[in-house]
Structure formats: C-alpha cells, structure tokens
Amino acid sequence: MPEFVTGAVAWLPHGLQVTILTVLKILAIMIPLVLSVAYFTLAERKVIGYIQVRLGPNRVGPRGLFQPFADVIKLLLKEVIVPAGANRGLFLMAPVLALVTALSAWAVVPFDQHLVLADVNAGLLYVLAMTSLGVYGIIIAGWSSNSKYSLLGAMRSAAQIVAYEIAMGFALVGVLVAAGSLNLREIVLAQEGSLLHWFWLPLWPLFLVYWISGVAETNRAPFDVAEGESEIVAGFHVEYSGMSFALFFLAEYANMILIAVLAAVMFLGGWLSPLEGLVDFGRVAGWSPAAAALLGPGLHWFVFKTALFCFVFLWMRATFPRYRYDQIMRLGWKVFIPVTIVWIVVVGLGVVFAVPPWFD
Amino acid sequence: MFEQVVFYFFAAVLVVAGALVITVRNPVHAALCLVLAFFTSAAIWLLLEAEFLAIALVLVYVGAVMVLFLFVVMMLDVNLVPLREGFIRYLPIGIGIAVVVLVELVVVLGGDRFDLLPAPEPHPADYSNTRELGQVLYTVYVYPFEIASLILLVAIVAAIALTLRRREGRRGQRPEEQVRVRRADRVRLVRMPAVRREGLAEGGGGRAAAPGGETAPEAGE
Numbered sequence: 170m171p172e173f174v175t176g177a178v179a180w181l182p183h184g185l186q187v188t189i190l191t192v193l194k195i196l197a198i199m200i201p202l203v204l205s206v207a208y209f210t211l212a213e214r215k216v217i218g219y220i221q222v223r224l225g226p227n228r229v230g231p232r233g234l235f236q237p238f239a240d241v242i243k244l245l246l247k248e249v250i251v252p253a254g255a256n257r258g259l260f261l262m263a264p265v266l267a268l269v270t271a272l273s274a275w276a277v278v279p280f281d282q283h284l285v286l287a288d289v290n291a292g293l294l295y296v297l298a299m300t301s302l303g304v305y306g307i308i309i310a311g312w313s314s315n316s317k318y319s320l321l322g323a324m325r326s327a328a329q330i331v332a333y334e335i336a337m338g339f340a341l342v343g344v345l346v347a348a349g350s351l352n353l354r355e356i357v358l359a360q361e362g363s364l365l366h367w368f369w370l371p372l373w374p375l376f377l378v379y380w381i382s383g384v385a386e387t388n389r390a391p392f393d394v395a396e397g398e399s400e401i402v403a404g405f406h407v408e409y410s411g412m413s414f415a416l417f418f419l420a421e422y423a424n425m426i427l428i429a430v431l432a433a434v435m436f437l438g439g440w441l442s443p444l445e446g447l448v449d450f451g452r453v454a455g456w457s458p459a460a461a462a463l464l465g466p467g468l469h470w471f472v473f474k475t476a477l478f479c480f481v482f483l484w485m486r487a488t489f490p491r492y493r494y495d496q497i498m499r500l501g502w503k504v505f506i507p508v509t510i511v512w513i514v515v516v517g518l519g520v521v522f523a524v525p526p527w528f529d
Numbered sequence: 530m531f532e533q534v535v536f537y538f539f540a541a542v543l544v545v546a547g548a549l550v551i552t553v554r555n556p557v558h559a560a561l562c563l564v565l566a567f568f569t570s571a572a573i574w575l576l577l578e579a580e581f582l583a584i585a586l587v588l589v590y591v592g593a594v595m596v597l598f599l600f601v602v603m604m605l606d607v608n609l610v611p612l613r614e615g616f617i618r619y620l621p622i623g624i625g626i627a628v629v630v631l632v633e634l635v636v637v638l639g640g641d642r643f644d645l646l647p648a649p650e651p652h653p654a655d656y657s658n659t660r661e662l663g664q665v666l667y668t669v670y671v672y673p674f675e676i677a678s679l680i681l682l683v684a685i686v687a688a689i690a691l692t693l694r695r696r697e698g699r700r701g702q703r704p705e706e707q708v709r710v711r712r713a714d715r716v717r718l719v720r721m722p723a724v725r726r727e728g729l730a731e732g733g734g735g736r737a738a739a740p741g742g743e744t745a746p747e748a749g750e
Contacts, residue, residue: 326644334592
C-alpha cells in the first residue's frame, strides 16, 4: 500500500484505518478482475470467431473493443423476471451466492511476492473450500426456478462437481506434498530455480488432472452438460434474465480466471520468471534496470501465464465436442482419481528420497 | 471485547439455524439451514485459531456432504400432508423421549463438569494450525488415526460393493476396446473395377458397373 494512502487515513482510529485500507485493497483486486472478466468475454468471442474463420463482434467501437460495455448496458436495462412458480427468495439469492463464492477465493491469491491480500497459512485449502461452494449457486438456481430443464441442469452440475472435486483435491495434495506448505506464496517460492524447477515437470500427471478438473468444475466446454443448450435449453439458468443472469455469467468467468491463476501459481511458478537460472538479473540490472525488471520475476509474468491458461480455455471450447454425461463420470471417477492417487505416492517417494532438483 | 461480540453473533446465528433445520417445513430449506449452521460453526472454530479444522469442515461437510444431501432432497417429491398426520398421536411419546434425553444430557454434560478456562493467549503470526495438527496426528495418535481411516475405507468399499450387481443383457461402452480398434477391424475396402455392358454407349462406362451385378467380387484387403 503506497504511503500517500496510509498517510491520508492516519488521523482516523486504528480499527477504522485497517478497515478502510482493506477495502481499498479489495477494490484494487476487484476492479481489475471485473474488467478482465468483461474483456475475457470479448476475447472469447473473438478467439472462437477466428478459430471458426469468422470475424467475431466488430461493430461497437474500434474493432469491437467496446462490445463488453454494450453487453453490460443491455443486461442492466433488461427486466429481471421471476417465474410465477419460483421460490422467490432463493431464486434471487442464487446468483449472488454464485458470485460471492467466485470472488471470495481471490483473497489469498499471491500476485507477487508481497502483493497478496490475505497471506493465509491454509490458503490452498481455503481456495478449494471456496470453489467447492460455487455449486450451491447452481443447485439453488436450478431448484428454485421450478423448471424441469433447470432442475436437470442443477442435478448434472452437482454430480459433476462432486466427482471432479475429489480429483482436483488429490491433485492439490500432490502440490502440497511437493511444496511442503499450504500457503500459496510459499508454494510459488518452493518452485524457485529455473523453468525446470516449476512443478509442471515433477507433477505433470497432476497438472493435467488439475487443469481438466478445473475446466469441468467451471462447467466449461467440453464439460458444459449443466448448460447443454442442445439438450436442456440453457440448464440451470434458463429462467434467469437481465442482471441476475449477468451475475451468473460474471461468476463463471471469474471462476475461469481463478482456475487459470491457480494453475499458474501451483504449476508454472506464479510470478517467477522463466529466464531464471539462464540470465543473471544482477548483471542485466547494471546494464539496464528496465530490462532487468522486464526479464526478472514480477506481476507481468503472473499475468502472462494466467492469460495463457485463459486462452487454453477458449481453445478447448472451440476444439472439442461436448462429452456425453456417462463419459464425464467415467473420466472423473475411474481415470483421474486412480491417476492422482498413484502420482501422490510417486511424489511422496520423491520427497522422502529428496530427489534433485525439485525435492532436495 | 470485539472477539466476544463476533462470537456471540456467530453463536446466535448457529443456534437459530440449528432450530430452523428441524422446524422449517420445506426439506430443501432445512438442508440449506444446515449448511448455514455448518458455516457458522466453522467461523467459530476460526475464532479459536483452528483454521485447518474450520476450512476442512466447510470443504467436507458444506462442499461435499451437503451437496449430495441437497441432491437427494431435491429429487424427492415429498408430500408434507401425510408426514404431519401422526403428529398429535405421537406427541406424548416424543415429549417423553425429549425429556429423557434432556435430563441425560444435563447429568452428563452439566456446567460443573467443565472447568471453564480463560481464553488462551493468541498465537504469534507464524503459528500454523495445520502443522501442529499434523504433527500430533502422525505421532501421538498415529494408531487411532490409521485405524479410523481403515474403517472408513472398508465402509467405502462396502458401500460400492452393495450397489454393484451383475445384470444380464446390459449394454455399455468398453472404452478400452474402443481405443484398441484398428482400421482393419471396421473397414473393408472392396475393389470394384468398371465392367463394360453390351448395348451401352462408350461414355457411360462409369455407370455401367452398378446395375449389372457383374462386378468382380474380389475383395481388396
């Protein structure tokens, strides 16, 4: 937190100071996040457009750059319709629940070595708990809409998330064993060294399982049976319109970015630079400080890695056809969970025998 | 002072949510109240600096168990009228049991059984509840811990074994066989040379093979 902000609130009582500073920090995470969500939707339409040899949205603003704002204004101005047979209270609560759980996990994300809102010791566990709560928004939405399609979507989503959460949890157990800490910042620091020290290499099967489970957990293609527009219209959010629909949308994209961020933090070394070990940053700094800042570790590498994973989300959606439901269940229970259990044993052996260069 | 306010707030929410679980009519609402109860008890554990237990409670009970519970409750089409029919008839027995349980609880867990300790000193910032818990669990309590996990494993295997039954004529996918399929198993290439038929023009050579039935039946591959 810069000095001029702390100085501006210095005359207030201590409790109030802490509160104001924390709210400012939360805003410093939230506002860029919401903006990235807005532009992620545009990126999705553009990227999928180009993959399918179309142009994508290009009418609002230069090259369609203001499209997200047009979408937001449209959704804000639309009427929020509550179906006559719906359970009104829960119907309106569900999108809020989805968004709150999607945003609250961001509290422990380390953007940089010192840039983290809550440096919690059990950060990994907290993230897992918060992402597992996201399913409530979907289940409650599906049930309270009092519609068959919604309920079917909610049921599918619940079964899918319970199945993939176990695989995801086991993959994270592997990370925890390798790093020896649940603190996300320390997990990144445990990967220091070089590109080959990052956990993607020793935890390769867990990395794949984590990523695919993450895609399944966010209900994205090819695991989007909870929405499945060709089978159950739009699944759990059929009955939602206007801003309440927009909240689901926002939650889904915030969750996608979160999964990308976590993949970057746990397997690709977070803010660490891939040139570490190859380039002597101290010598570069003597020659040009700006180049050293660019090549060295920092927030920009974190953003770059996250963007890479975000692109893979879109790439997968444009490439793969939707899984059939029983195939999703088979993959989660019969393939991923055994793979993760075997690899946890391998990682455990690696740690016990201090296999270099990762576990020594 | 501030901690006490927070504690009483969460305690009040917990008690109200617990009461709602058994008084609310709609089973889905009752399940959601139970979720709220779990959540607030996790918050109270956080006040005791037991962050591992608190988050594990949210992760296991709220994130997994209650999701399955809601899943089942939503599938049920509960008709509430017959459920309430016997209420008056069974009320005296119910009250009797409730009184007995209450008396037993008071006798066993009465206030004088607890030595009310003062609140422990807060730990320094580098204290890790997870590490402490792991250290105790895998040294002092390693046998009870391992035995408990073994019992749970047996329960899991038993639950799966109970639902597993062989049915005749079931049609399912065998992915391992599907993966092993080669082109030769599915595709047979047939060579069909064009045959000139009597009476057709020179140019119709391409079409001539089909209706005549005189194509050579020699199969390639």
